[in-house]
Amino acid sequence: MTIRLKPVDAVIIGFGWSGALLAEALSAAGLSVLALERGKFHDTAENFPPSRAPDELRYAVRHDLVVKPAENTLTFRNRVDQTALPVRAWGSFLPASGAGGGGVHWNGQTWRFRPSDFVLKTTIIERYGKNFLAPDLTIEDWGVTYAELEPYYDRFEYLCGISGKAGNLGGKIQPGGNPFEGARSRDYPTPPLTMPYAPALFADAARECGYHPFPQPAANLSQAYTNPLGVTLGACSYCGFCERFGCGNYAKASPQTTVMPILRRRPNFSLRTECLVLAITHDGKGGKARGVTYTDESGQVFFQPAEIVLLCAYTFENIRLLLLSGIGTPYDPGSGRGVVGRNYSYQTTSSVQLGFADKRLNPFIGAGALGMVVDDWNGEHYDHGPLGFIGGAYLAALAINGRPILNHPVPPGTPRWGAGWKRAVAKSYLRTTRLLASGSSLSHRGAYCDLDPTYRDRFGRPLLRLTFDFHPNDLRMSDFVTARLAKIARMMRPDWLAVEKREAPYSIVPYQSTHNVGGAVIGGDPATSVVNPYLQSWDLDNLFIIGASAFPQNPSYNPTGTVAALALRAAEAIIHRYLRAPGPLA
Amino acid sequence: MNAARMKGAWLAAFFLLCAACPAQAEDRVRQGAYLVVLGDCAACHTPPGGAAFSGGKRIPTPFGAVIAPNLTPDRETGLGGWSDDEFARALRLGRRRDGSFLYPAHPYPYFVRFTLAEASAIRAYLATLPPVHQPVRGADLPFPLDLRFLLLFWDALYATPAPPLPDPDHDALWNRGAFIVTGPGHCGACHTAKTLLGGDVAARALQGGVVAGWVAPALDGDRRTGLGDWSEAEIARFLATGSAHGQLASGPMAEVVEMSGARMSEADRTAIAHYLKSLPAPPPAPSPQPPAAAMAAGEGLYRLRCAPCHGANGKGTPGLFPRLAGSAIVQAAKPETILRVIRAGARAAATEATPTGAAMPAFAARLDDAEIAAIATYIRNSWGNAAPAVSARDVTP
Numbered sequence: 001m002t003i004r005l006k007p008v009d010a011v012i013i014g015f016g017w018s019g020a021l022l023a024e025a026l027s028a029a030g031l032s033v034l035a036l037e038r039g040k041f042h043d044t045a046e047n048f049p050p051s052r053a054p055d056e057l058r059y060a061v062r063h064d065l066v067v068k069p070a071e072n073t074l075t076f077r078n079r080v081d082q083t084a085l086p087v088r089a090w091g092s093f094l095p096a097s098g099a100g101g102g103g104v105h106w107n108g109q110t111w112r113f114r115p116s117d118f119v120l121k122t123t124i125i126e127r128y129g130k131n132f133l134a135p136d137l138t139i140e141d142w143g144v145t146y147a148e149l150e151p152y153y154d155r156f157e158y159l160c161g162i163s164g165k166a167g168n169l170g171g172k173i174q175p176g177g178n179p180f181e182g183a184r185s186r187d188y189p190t191p192p193l194t195m196p197y198a199p200a201l202f203a204d205a206a207r208e209c210g211y212h213p214f215p216q217p218a219a220n221l222s223q224a225y226t227n228p229l230g231v232t233l234g235a236c237s238y239c240g241f242c243e244r245f246g247c248g249n250y251a252k253a254s255p256q257t258t259v260m261p262i263l264r265r266r267p268n269f270s271l272r273t274e275c276l277v278l279a280i281t282h283d284g285k286g287g288k289a290r291g292v293t294y295t296d297e298s299g300q301v302f303f304q305p306a307e308i309v310l311l312c313a314y315t316f317e318n319i320r321l322l323l324l325s326g327i328g329t330p331y332d333p334g335s336g337r338g339v340v341g342r343n344y345s346y347q348t349t350s351s352v353q354l355g356f357a358d359k360r361l362n363p364f365i366g367a368g369a370l371g372m373v374v375d376d377w378n379g380e381h382y383d384h385g386p387l388g389f390i391g392g393a394y395l396a397a398l399a400i401n402g403r404p405i406l407n408h409p410v411p412p413g414t415p416r417w418g419a420g421w422k423r424a425v426a427k428s429y430l431r432t433t434r435l436l437a438s439g440s441s442l443s444h445r446g447a448y449c450d451l452d453p454t455y456r457d458r459f460g461r462p463l464l465r466l467t468f469d470f471h472p473n474d475l476r477m478s479d480f481v482t483a484r485l486a487k488i489a490r491m492m493r494p495d496w497l498a499v500e501k502r503e504a505p506y507s508i509v510p511y512q513s514t515h516n517v518g519g520a521v522i523g524g525d526p527a528t529s530v531v532n533p534y535l536q537s538w539d540l541d542n543l544f545i546i547g548a549s550a551f552p553q554n555p556s557y558n559p560t561g562t563v564a565a566l567a568l569r570a571a572e573a574i575i576h577r578y579l580r581a582p583g584p585l586a
Numbered sequence: 587m588n589a590a591r592m593k594g595a596w597l598a599a600f601f602l603l604c605a606a607c608p609a610q611a612e613d614r615v616r617q618g619a620y621l622v623v624l625g626d627c628a629a630c631h632t633p634p635g636g637a638a639f640s641g642g643k644r645i646p647t648p649f650g651a652v653i654a655p656n657l658t659p660d661r662e663t664g665l666g667g668w669s670d671d672e673f674a675r676a677l678r679l680g681r682r683r684d685g686s687f688l689y690p691a692h693p694y695p696y697f698v699r700f701t702l703a704e705a706s707a708i709r710a711y712l713a714t715l716p717p718v719h720q721p722v723r724g725a726d727l728p729f730p731l732d733l734r735f736l737l738l739f740w741d742a743l744y745a746t747p748a749p750p751l752p753d754p755d756h757d758a759l760w761n762r763g764a765f766i767v768t769g770p771g772h773c774g775a776c777h778t779a780k781t782l783l784g785g786d787v788a789a790r791a792l793q794g795g796v797v798a799g800w801v802a803p804a805l806d807g808d809r810r811t812g813l814g815d816w817s818e819a820e821i822a823r824f825l826a827t828g829s830a831h832g833q834l835a836s837g838p839m840a841e842v843v844e845m846s847g848a849r850m851s852e853a854d855r856t857a858i859a860h861y862l863k864s865l866p867a868p869p870p871a872p873s874p875q876p877p878a879a880a881m882a883a884g885e886g887l888y889r890l891r892c893a894p895c896h897g898a899n900g901k902g903t904p905g906l907f908p909r910l911a912g913s914a915i916v917q918a919a920k921p922e923t924i925l926r927v928i929r930a931g932a933r934a935a936a937t938e939a940t941p942t943g944a945a946m947p948a949f950a951a952r953l954d955d956a957e958i959a960a961i962a963t964y965i966r967n968s969w970g971n972a973a974p975a976v977s978a979r980d981v982t983p
Contacts, residue, residue: 045931049947050894224903232905232942237894249894250906250944261941 002293002301008034011292011306013277013321014313016101017560018546018567020255021156022310024229024262025571027269029579034304035269036294038276039067039098044256048104048246050239056405060244065105066090067097074316074464075452078505080333084465086455091509093516094244095314099273100255102314102514103560107243107368107400108219108252110162111557112153112565115146115182116380120553123380124390133390134473136445138336138343140552143524143533143586144569146182152565152572154185157217160253161225161233164188164217178214180375193222193236198361198433199372202397205491211374216396217561218369219253229262240401242368252368272296278459280309280325282540289327289543295459308574311545312567318549319449319519320464328520328530328539331448333467339530341449343521344466345554347513348393348439348474350482350502354494355411355432362430363402371398374488377481378556389473391440393481393556395488398436402429409434411496435489437481438513439502441554444471449519469506478502515559517551522566524586532586535570541584544570611710618711621704624770624854625697626846629838630654640664640718645691646798648784652691653722660717665709674705680741687737690784695744699751699769744785756864763861766854767792767805771846776802776838792865794918800837801923803914807867810917810972814867821859822852828935832902832909834944837923840935848937871919873972876963880975884964887957891949892965900969906944908934911969921962921976928958929981955981 009031012019019035027033042048042065058064072095075084096102116123119141124132133139166187167177174187192215195203203213220236227233236251250257263269274297281303282289291305311318322328322340331342376382378392401407409432410424452465470478482501489497523529526538535550537543546567548559573585622628631654633643641656641664658664665673668683675681680694688694700708748768752761767773776797779787794804794811804812813821820830825847828835835843847855889898896902900911910916915923926932929950936943953961955978962981966973 043945045933045945045947049931049949051891051947051949051952224906226905230939230941232903232940232944234895234903234906239894248947250942261936261943264943265936265938265941 002303004303005305007291007305007307008032009306010034010308010310011036011304012310012312013280013292014038014101014311014317015099015255015271015273016096016312016314017103017255017564019101019310019312020103020259020263021564021567022312022544022546022571023269023271024259025568025575027263027266029575030268031308032268033270034306035271036275036277036292036304037099037101037271037273038072039096039273041271041273042099042104042246042256043260044246044248044250048248050248053245053248054239054241056241056403059105059241060403060406063090063094063244065096065098065244065246066094070458071097072317072457074466075455076466076468076508078467078469080446080467084452084467086463087508092507092512093514094511095316095514095516099271100246100260103254104246104256105242105244106219106254106560107558109369109558110157110160110164110217110219110253110561112149112182112184113146113555113557113562114180114379117555118142118145118149120380120390120555127380128385132385134444134471137390137471137473138443138445138528139390140343140443140521140523140528142522142552143529144522144566149562149565149569150182150185152568153561155568156561156564158189159227159229159258160219161189161221161227162217162219162253163190163192163215163222165192165215167214176214178373178375179212180378180381188217190222190225193218193220193238193367193370195372196238196362196365196370196399197359198363198399199370199397201359201492202435202488203372205488206372206374206395208491209488211376211488213372213374216369216371216373216398218367219560220247220367220369221251221253227258229259231258231261233257236367238365238367238370240364240366240399240403242366243400275302277313277321278324278461280311280321280327280543282325282327282543285539287540289537289540307542308578309540309543311543312547315516315519315547315549316449316464316466318545318547320451322520322530322545323451323464324461327537327543330450333446333448336445339521339526339528341519342528343443343518343552344447344449344468344516345441345443345518345551346468346506347515347554347556348441348470348478348502349512350437350439350478350485351500352435352482352485352489352497353409353432353500354435354489354492354497355409355428357431357495360430361433363399363407363433366399366401368400369398370400371396377484387476387480389476389480391442391474391477391556393437393439393477395481395485396436396438397433399433412498435485437478437485438556438558439474439478439481440556441474441517442471443518443553447471470502470504472504475502475504515548515554517548517554517559520545520549521552522550523552532584534573534585535566536573536578536585538584541578542582544574546570614707614710615714616711617704618707618709620850621700621708621770622711623846623849624766625708625772626842627657628845629841630691631657637716637718637720639712639715640720641722642720647689647691648780650728652689656718656720656722657712658715658718658720659713660719663719663721664717665712666717668709670706670709673709674700674702677705677708680737687734687741689734689737690744693772693775695786696769696772696775699748699765743783744781759857759860760864762854763857763859766858767861771858773805776800777805792862793868796920796922797838799922799926800839801915801918801920802839803918805862806865807863808870808914809867810870810912811914811919812867813862813865813914815912816863818856818859818863821862822855825850825855825858826852827937827940829905829940832904833913833915834905834908834934836927836932836934836946840933843935844937848939874974876967876975880960880963881967883957884960884962885968887953887961888964891953892961900965900971905940905942910965911971913971916965917971917973919974921966921973921980924962924965925958925976925981928953928961954978
């Protein structure tokens, strides 16, 4: 028996960064807002006290902040001619669960995409001609420009207190920042973190190579900061427990440390945790979403009517809820028609590990976004014509962690176990570091999501099926940038180094990145996108689909900054345009 | 003068009065609502998550629990049937409607400062609340404390008339502050030490007390344990936001800030600060040298467990992590607050101006009594702090 609840103005599905930002903006505008979150409630002092938060076994190994595969998973295959099988233990990526979502256990790498990223297709065709694009690439322009997003990037950075150094202030290149970034209206709210030894060595070597190193913009704050809402964050203690962990020091920007103290005070906002949305109810194309059906932990099913539905779950669940609810045309890789599930893309990563005999790098000094980066081989600011690929990567030395269980760096040729291995770990631990190439991932015809024909969840609903492999373009790109990364590594004059290239087929087992994007993409054309440039559904004008599911392809950078900027822009469009004249915004 | 003209004048006056009536009544209700804020009445009489002033909240005292009555105008279980006089007598003198005694958890020794007009304004405000039917049992006290008539003797000892105000030797600001602190604000209910019978030790007024396991620090001019180092502006800001001078309000004071300090006028906060800064500093207490072993152990534990937030130098972060260096709570003669906060954690006050409401996590599961004592001894005697050492025996509640 479904219980019908009192209507609200806006219901939010999923309370991560997107949900929290929308909740803050819409409740400030006076709407009654209800957020439904499938996971547990999390609060800094109760759930991540410094006395308990740095528990590597619980969080990094056993994935305490990640959804349990027994509750929600997906099936996977590399190609359409294979049979997909369910993921029963997370590997390549870690979808979050719980209040704050991935915003709780992220590293805090806070990027803006470059201006050319938003008009990638046009830029490539203008520069290299139509034939430069492999025919099966399905990359698109976003329908929104960097200039349009800049105020929202800025707002998010100031909400969080991001620590960094501007490289381009109003078109003027700033020494020490990223000279390749888009123009900013002002500098970061707080200065960069203090660099430990390994990133400092990397920066010196990169300069010797003629590159332009700059500090990674970080949501792990270099100093205490009070945001425009009046909420105070603390300074990072460089404990090295960011990725997969909640921060006990109020030093990492998260929904908890930036907007939840405000939402707590607003009587027109409420959050219901351990409430899983099963479907969105709607009139069909051209009509309205009417609300959502959800179930709580007891199994009771509720119908929550709402004037506006905001789908703010993780990429996979955004796509799946659209498919399960019959919203939009599912993508068909055979004909290339349909949009829901189209343009899935990922992140093409590779790395170089290097060790020193005489340098103590102290890897236990860490933070999720602590390090130095070069952007010289990223994006469209170098000539791709002779190279035969599109895209690029940022190259970085990040002092993310020296945590003891999962971090046993040893030189190549070391025995895999026994006394020799132990000796090598003891010798290498303090003297080893890893450089990273975080590369772009282009959407292509055979990379997509649909509903699995076989496997179902505990409610009998089909699981999402992911079909993905790296496109040859991305592998060529990865080889190219990895060679540049190795060049910097050699310039650091290590005693040994080991290059770890990215190769096909994509394996879903080793961790790579929780940057799964696309599937409900943004764009100016309903034939190739699910949402318009305000993240509004083309089919139901009171449904907004927020998150990295909107990315038509993945530029090299970490997605959170852009997810937040798109969310804030959508919020403003809802408040200033949609509420006045409900209907399509584009 | 003829009678008719007199009558006409009376009639005119009557109508004029009546025309003024609604405005006057509104003013009175507004005044009452504000006095209720000054008196922080909601802290006891509004149950957590319940209807305003519907009572039923258990107020722990060293003698047992007293249960706050229902102040809504419900006829049967609230104040609906009470006359203004009966209400004023209860508010100011601690007598129930039937003449029997209220327990002095109700701070009538302070509320006696309310004038009868103010009492009737409070009553007028309470009468505007939605009536809530909530029967409330008076108290949960063991024999012989349940014999209310014994309070006759208590009143004789402790409900002594306060010095009259205004004091002509002081200016209006001081007098306003004195009225709030020693009257509606009933600051001494926590910040003054208590006798075995729970009465104020008059000679040590506002020199600090302990309530429900929390140290209420001295409000006098002592530079270590009182407000000697605070400016008037800092005191006023602390009352408004719970955050000033590197300190954060938590525990019962968080409630006072959220329900009373943040809602009173800036003029009244300034008056309170001005009055408190006029209190003298007592002679400095001798500070014995702490044991070196405890200091060394405490320093190691502090660096590991505490320094990531409070800083190696004990400076903290304004508005987020309290400063321990120079803190009155840390250096109070009694270590109750720091021990309970290390063991069980605490949450800072959250207000419109300072919404963060950061919390200190509980460490009881991580630290044993000796470790907690060592940390307490260390923070009480570092960075210029000085206070008696704490032993493991002090930690076990």
